[in-house]
Amino acid sequence: MSEHKIEQFRVHRISIPAKAVHSHGSGDVAGITVAILEIVTDTGITGWGEASPWPVFTGTAEGNAAALHIHLRPHLIGQDPVQVEKHMNMADKVIVGHPEAKAALEMALLDITGQICGLSVCELVGGQMRDSMGMSFSIANPDFDADLDDIAAMWEDGVRIFKFKTGFKDHKFDLMRCEKLREIYGDEADIRVDYNQGLPAYDAVRCIRDLEAFRPTFVEQPVKMHEREALAHIAHVIDTPIMADESVFDPKGALYGVQHRIADIFSLKIMKSGGIRRALEVAAIARAAGIEVYGGCMFETGLAHAAGTHLMAAVPDLLLQCEFYMATYYAAEDILTQPFPVKNGRVYVPTGPGLGVRVDPAMLEKYAVDTPLA
Numbered sequence: 001m002s003e004h005k006i007e008q009f010r011v012h013r014i015s016i017p018a019k020a021v022h023s024h025g026s027g028d029v030a031g032i033t034v035a036i037l038e039i040v041t042d043t044g045i046t047g048w049g050e051a052s053p054w055p056v057f058t059g060t061a062e063g064n065a066a067a068l069h070i071h072l073r074p075h076l077i078g079q080d081p082v083q084v085e086k087h088m089n090m091a092d093k094v095i096v097g098h099p100e101a102k103a104a105l106e107m108a109l110l111d112i113t114g115q116i117c118g119l120s121v122c123e124l125v126g127g128q129m130r131d132s133m134g135m136s137f138s139i140a141n142p143d144f145d146a147d148l149d150d151i152a153a154m155w156e157d158g159v160r161i162f163k164f165k166t167g168f169k170d171h172k173f174d175l176m177r178c179e180k181l182r183e184i185y186g187d188e189a190d191i192r193v194d195y196n197q198g199l200p201a202y203d204a205v206r207c208i209r210d211l212e213a214f215r216p217t218f219v220e221q222p223v224k225m226h227e228r229e230a231l232a233h234i235a236h237v238i239d240t241p242i243m244a245d246e247s248v249f250d251p252k253g254a255l256y257g258v259q260h261r262i263a264d265i266f267s268l269k270i271m272k273s274g275g276i277r278r279a280l281e282v283a284a285i286a287r288a289a290g291i292e293v294y295g296g297c298m299f300e301t302g303l304a305h306a307a308g309t310h311l312m313a314a315v316p317d318l319l320l321q322c323e324f325y326m327a328t329y330y331a332a333e334d335i336l337t338q339p340f341p342v343k344n345g346r347v348y349v350p351t352g353p354g355l356g357v358r359v360d361p362a363m364l365e366k367y368a369v370d371t372p373l374a
C-alpha cells in the first residue's frame with residue numbers, strides 16, 4: 001500500500017479541430033474529440049489520462065466520459081492509486097467494453113505511480129527497450145495535391161514512412177496515389193496501405209494484388225472487422241504482410257487471431273486493448289506466434305501519444321515502428337505544456353517520471369465541449 005489516496009477525479013470533454021479532414025474506408029474525421037481524465041491525490045500528485053474513441057471503430061467520447069464519471073469514479077475516490085491491476089479489474093467488472101475509458105484510467109494511475117517512485121511508465125511496465133522509433137504519417141486528405149504538399153514538407157522534416165488511407169474513393173485513385181509517391185520519392189519512401197475495412201471481401205485479393213506493384217511494407221485491415229475468415233484467407237494468399245487493426249482489440253481477440261492466423265501483424269492500440277498492460281499481453285501472444293506488432297493510434301492528443309509511446313518503448317522487438325503523428329501533423333493545436341517529442345521523422349519517448357508530459361489546463365478550457373449529453 002502507498003501513502004497516497006485518490007481525492008479528485010475529473011473528466012474534461014474537449015474537441016480540437018484538425019488541420020485537414022482525413023478520409024478513411026470507414027468515414028471522414030475532422031478533429032480530435034476526446035475525454036481527458038485528471039486524477040489528483042490527497043498528497044497533491046496529478047495523473048492525466050485520455051480516452052480517444054472513434055465512433056465507427058471503438059466507441060464515443062460522450063459514452064466514455066460517462067463511463068469514467070458516472071460508473072468508475074465512485075469506485076476510485078479514496079483508493080490507493082498504485083494498485084493499478086485492482087482498479088482495472090474493478091473497471092472490467094463494472095462496465096463492459098469502453099476500452100478507451102479503461103485506457104484513460106490506467107494511464108492516469110500509471111502517471112501517478114511513476115511520479116511517486118521516480119520511474120517512467122515504460123519502466124513501470126517492464127523497461128525501456130528504445131528511446132525513439134520511426135513515425136508514420138497517414139496520407140488521408142481527399143485532396144491529394146494538398147497531401148503532396150504536406151508530404152514534401154514532412155520529407156524535409158525527415159519523415160520517411162507514409163501510410164495511405166485507401167478504400168474511400170475508388171481503386172484507381174488508390175493506385176494513382178501509390179504510383180505517384182513511388183515516382184517522386186523512390187525506394188527511400190516506406191509506403192504502407194490501410195483500407196480501414198473499406199474493401200468488399202469478395203474482391204479484396206484482386207485489389208491488393210494490384211497495389212503490390214508499388215511494394216507496400218504491409219496492407220492493413222482490408223475487410224470489415226468481423227470478416228476474420230476473409231482476412232485469414234487474404235493473409236494466406238497475399239505475399240505482402242497483412243495487418244489486423246479493427247479485427248484485433250484485446251488479448252482475447254489476439255488469441256483468436258493467432259489460432260486462426262488471421263494476419264501477419266497486429267496493430268497495438270491502448271484504446272482498443274483498454275490500456276498499456278493489456279496491449280503488452282496482445283504483444284506477448286503475437287510474439288509467441290511469430291506475428292509482428294505495430295504502434296497504432298486513434299485520433300488523439302499528445303497525451304495519449306505519450307502513453308502509446310511508452311507502450312511501444314516497452315515492446316521487446318519493433319520492426320514496423322509507430323504512427324504517433326496526430327499531435328504534430330494533424331491537430332490544429334495540442335494540449336501539452338511542451339510539444340510532443342518528434343524530430344527527424346522519429347518519435348522520442350518522453351523522459352521523466354510517469355508519462356513524462358503535462359497537460360496545460362488553459363488548453364482544456366480553450367477546447368472544452370460543454371454541450372449537454374441529454
Ligand SMILES: [Mg+2]
Pocket residue numbers: 194196220221245246267296
Ligand atoms: Mg488502421
